[in-house]
Amino acid sequence: MAQLTYRDAVARAITQEMEHDPNVVFLGEDVGGAGGVFKATVGLLERFGPERVRDTPISEQAILGAAMGAAMTGLRPIAEIMFADFFAVCWDLVANQIAKSSYMTAGQVSFPLVIRSGNGGGLRFGAQHSQSVENWAMAVPGLKVVAPSNPTDVIGLFAAAVRDPDPVMFFEHKGLYSSKGEVRDGEIVDRLGSAKVLRTGGDATIVALAAMVPRAVAAAETLAERGIEAGVIDVRSLVPLDTQTILREVSATGRLFTVEENPRLCGWGAELVSIVAEECFNYLDGPPLRITTPHIPLPSADALEDMAIPSIERIVTTIERAMQS
Amino acid sequence: MTSTLDEPAAPAGPPGIDPATLHRPEGSVDVPIQIALYRQMVRMRKFETRAYDLFMENLVKGTSHLSLGQEAIAAAFGEAMEEGDYTFATYRGHAHTLARGTSMTGVMGELLGRSCGVLSGKGGSMHLTDVQRGVMGSYAIVGAHLTIALGAAWSAQYKGERRVAVAFFGDGTTNIGAFHESLNLAAVWKLPVVFVCENNMYMEYTPISAVTAVANPAADRASAYGLDSILVDGNDADAMYLTARDALDRARNGGGPSLIEARTYRSSGHSRADPGKYRPDAEVAAWKAYDPIVLYRSRLVARGVSEADLDAIEEMADGDVETATVNAKASPAPGADVLMRDVWADGGSSWRN
Numbered sequence: 316m317a318q319l320t321y322r323d324a325v326a327r328a329i330t331q332e333m334e335h336d337p338n339v340v341f342l343g344e345d346v347g348g349a350g351g352v353f354k355a356t357v358g359l360l361e362r363f364g365p366e367r368v369r370d371t372p373i374s375e376q377a378i379l380g381a382a383m384g385a386a387m388t389g390l391r392p393i394a395e396i397m398f399a400d401f402f403a404v405c406w407d408l409v410a411n412q413i414a415k416s417s418y419m420t421a422g423q424v425s426f427p428l429v430i431r432s433g434n435g436g437g438l439r440f441g442a443q444h445s446q447s448v449e450n451w452a453m454a455v456p457g458l459k460v461v462a463p464s465n466p467t468d469v470i471g472l473f474a475a476a477v478r479d480p481d482p483v484m485f486f487e488h489k490g491l492y493s494s495k496g497e498v499r500d501g502e503i504v505d506r507l508g509s510a511k512v513l514r515t516g517g518d519a520t521i522v523a524l525a526a527m528v529p530r531a532v533a534a535a536e537t538l539a540e541r542g543i544e545a546g547v548i549d550v551r552s553l554v555p556l557d558t559q560t561i562l563r564e565v566s567a568t569g570r571l572f573t574v575e576e577n578p579r580l581c582g583w584g585a586e587l588v589s590i591v592a593e594e595c596f597n598y599l600d601g602p603p604l605r606i607t608t609p610h611i612p613l614p615s616a617d618a619l620e621d622m623a624i625p626s627i628e629r630i631v632t633t634i635e636r637a638m639q640s
Numbered sequence: 641m642t643s644t645l646d647e648p649a650a651p652a653g654p655p656g657i658d659p660a661t662l663h664r665p666e667g668s669v670d671v672p673i674q675i676a677l678y679r680q681m682v683r684m685r686k687f688e689t690r691a692y693d694l695f696m697e698n699l700v701k702g703t704s705h706l707s708l709g710q711e712a713i714a715a716a717f718g719e720a721m722e723e724g725d726y727t728f729a730t731y732r733g734h735a736h737t738l739a740r741g742t743s744m745t746g747v748m749g750e751l752l753g754r755s756c757g758v759l760s761g762k763g764g765s766m767h768l769t770d771v772q773r774g775v776m777g778s779y780a781i782v783g784a785h786l787t788i789a790l791g792a793a794w795s796a797q798y799k800g801e802r803r804v805a806v807a808f809f810g811d812g813t814t815n816i817g818a819f820h821e822s823l824n825l826a827a828v829w830k831l832p833v834v835f836v837c838e839n840n841m842y843m844e845y846t847p848i849s850a851v852t853a854v855a856n857p858a859a860d861r862a863s864a865y866g867l868d869s870i871l872v873d874g875n876d877a878d879a880m881y882l883t884a885r886d887a888l889d890r891a892r893n894g895g896g897p898s899l900i901e902a903r904t905y906r907s908s909g910h911s912r913a914d915p916g917k918y919r920p921d922a923e924v925a926a927w928k929a930y931d932p933i934v935l936y937r938s939r940l941v942a943r944g945v946s947e948a949d950l951d952a953i954e955e956m957a958d959g960d961v962e963t964a965t966v967n968a969k970a971s972p973a974p975g976a977d978v979l980m981r982d983v984w985a986d987g988g989s990s991w992r993n
């Protein structure tokens with residue numbers, strides 16, 4: 316066991332997978348010599364050499380195209396897109412090429428690759444460096460979508476992603492890089508498509524993702540002090556989606572609250588609410604409720620950004636009010 | 641699509657191009673290879689002529705992009721590439737796919753949306769792929785596959801395999817960012833990749849000269865990436881073959897990427913039933929008189945190949961096209977069983993439990 320930051324967990328995860336399989340290669344901007352802009356890939360170049368850890372020019376399309384072409388010819392590339400916002404300049408490769416080519420070719424090719432990216436806000440970076448874009452990826456058939464909330468999951472889910480035969484969009488949360496957690500020694504390999512129940516509670520179920528998970532847990536603790544027992548589920552993987560765990564918990568409590576960092580429209584929580592409405596409507600004691608960032612670009616000033624992204628306070632008061640009414 | 645008797649005499653070089661600017665590769669092509677090149681071109685021509693007819697009969701649905709008139713380029717690479725090399729084609733990729741040996745029935749079936757199609761009808765004419773024969777896909781978003789070819793070349797380099805990736809694309813593609821990203825990265829990483837610009841002088845309908853800062857959209861950009869400027873007669877199958885062979889050899893032996901601009905002309909429209917009215921009549925006529933297959937046939941005859949042998953190649957191709965047409969028409973439409981397959985590598989499409 317060791318205390319590890321989320322950032323160091325990324326480097327440990329990549330190291331674990333590069334040691335596990337010589338066909339795993341890693342490319343991106345500033346990932347090698349500089350150790351990554353978030354310092355999440357420090358030491359990899361020294362350890363694995365420039366053949367396997369490749370610094371690229373600022374060419375997001377070329378980065379993802381190279382990853383795709385390498386994956387279809389026998390390698391297992393890990394590509395970094397520095398900020399998830401930058402997917403906007405290379406979305407063709409993600410949405411048109413990588414996601415669709417297995418289907419279009421009737422399975423002649425597959426794409427065992429991982430695209431990891433710094434996602435999410437809270438760092439006062441403004442509208443073009445703070446977005447939570449996991450729902451962009453979730454909307455495209457053919458992509459698996461993962462977003463870990465803690466160092467152990469970073470390693471376990473990353474390993475599962477690298478070993479998966481399909482393309483996985485791996486959203487690391489920028490606001491979590493400096494967070495710490497206990498991580499056990501040795502190899503860690505988890506499973507995609509498995510949500511985790513972090514806390515059980517008979518009154519309500521809070522479902523959260525990535526940086527919203529610790530906030531949901533803190534909110535549940537406060538709610539417990541005020542007499543509301545809320546369970547918390549970390550979704551972890553949006554595609555594949557572990558609906559069974561969520562439906563089971565929501566059926567037991569009768570109330571669903573999602574906590575989403577994405578802007579309001581078409582967030583993952585909307586899909587979840589529709590599944591719950593269709594499949595366990597009769598178990599509900601009240602309307603499912605989504606707690607999200609408003610449908611606005613993220614502002615830069617700390618005062619404003621803090622108002623926009625769901626806070627512990629907002630989660631507590633929203634749930635408290637809903638449960639009282 | 642046959643030639644008429646009152647055509648002007650074939651010009652000595654591609655119309656409107658200063659012959660002094662053209663790359664003249666060294667060496668000569670042996671007769672057996674020339675015959676193979678002729679066979680390739682004839683098969684492509686006859687196949688696509690039939691595809692056009694089937695489009696007009698509404699049997700080929702959606703869209704179809706023909707490379708009639710541009711066959712020498714795909715044929716040359718088809719002959720010069722080795723088994724294990726990778727082809728990355730565009731939506732205008734029937735010829736490039738056939739060039740690697742993919743069955744005509746598989747391609748025709750795909751155009752008709754039938755079960756016998758190489759992609760079971762799930763890709764269509766713009767996405768022909770035959771991985772077993774090195775056809776790593778046909779891509780319909782301009783420029784994307786140049787970046788993907790980088791990755792195939794990178795994996796060959798990483799694994800120490802002597803494979804080369806070849807990406808074919810048009811003149812219009814030289815103005816999209818992916819072209820420039822790809823050339824730069826290929827040069828910096830010294831990747832075994834050959835970029836082949838088929839300059840047919842038009843994007844869809846706009847002449848490339850109207851929207852490009854330089855006269856030769858690919859060749860004039862080569863120096864920006866430290867590459868040789870290569871402008872070749874894309875309607876001369878021998879020049880194309882030798883140029884292809886040199887670039888492939890160079891890539892295979894660690895010499896890095898090449899960028900080849902092949903000057904050519906599509907004798908049909910951009911897609912579907914486009915009559916190509918945006919092109920001046922004189923230009924169309926001049927290029928029609930510079931047809932790669934007609935030219936090559938007279939060259940082979942001059943070299944002593946018998947007319948009878950060449951006729952036999954034509955008849956064989958006619959037979960193959962007819963068989964492919966009959967097979968494709970007889971093949972059933974794909975069933976519901978394939979609809980939900982192959983989103984994932986395990987063959988399924990499930991996104992939840």
Ligand SMILES: Cc1ncc(C[n+]2csc(CCOP(=O)(O)OP(=O)(O)O)c2C)c(N)n1
Pocket residue numbers: 732780781782783809810811812813814840842843844910
């Ligand atoms: C990114 C993108 N923009 C536009 C198009 C529409 N489009 C399809 S083919 C084409 C012309 C491409 O011209 P060129 O590269 O010269 O190839 P050609 O069709 O002449 O072979 C265009 C604009 C597209 N498919 N992708």
Ligand SMILES: [Mg+2]
Pocket residue numbers: 810811812838839840841842843844
């Ligand atoms: Mg063109």
